[in-house]
Amino acid sequence: MHLLIAGVLLASLSLSSAADGGWFTVYGDPVQSERDLIQIRPASIAHLEGDLISVEVRVTRDTLREAYGGGQYRGHQSLAVVDCAQREAWYTRMRFYAQPGWNGAASTERTFRQGEAPVTFKAIPDQADRLVRAACRLRR
Template sequence: MRYLFAGLMLATVCFPSMAKEWFVVYGDPLQSQSDLIEIRPSFISTVDLPTVEVRVSRSVERNAYGGGKYRSHHSIAVIDCSNQAGWYTQMDFYGLPVWTGPVTQSRSFKVGHAPVAFAEIPGEADRLVRAACKLVK
């Protein structure tokens, strides 16, 4: 798996357009009105705990961590592979799906305070954690 990760990192250096690529964890990026969860493999860092960039677009308006409404968010999450858990540390919320329009609110959290979770999409938080952990090994 290390070779896969090294190959992804080399590809992002050699082909900068790949640095913008997103890995779909759940959903279909061609369906802008559906639920979608993505991570960007080129962003993964491994200082202490792995950190990954996450984008989520929801099919309906949701309640944001800490209050307020949103349809999509672009976030940074810290992943604890040994405990199979993740927490958001930074979240930018949008009122429209697929990260369009202005950021309506931005929040920062301490590790352990805002768990990676997707209400009404069972098992996908675990899947995101497993995918991120596979990419850093």
């Protein structure tokens, strides 16, 4: 039974990833680019050391948000490190966009040290944990 469920989940993951350029939707609807959306790119997942992996993340928000380090954004494309054992994640690089859906030129790009910019989604409860679980399940 578990194998059947795993097979169905993998099939749906493959279809949703292929339909959106390889991005897996953790939260939201990719068709509604003006709404909150959280995605990871499974093909980008790389083992770093121990239980640490890296993954590309992209987020678009329905309202302006305050960026780590200052400034406002509606979307960002980022690289995150995920600690699968501790079930936490932090951004190491973030490219911010003033428009939702990563439209237009990036307004700011920043890099961060471990723990300096934790993966959190204010006003979208439990989605950071969901992102961590998804990335850890998809690791190679």
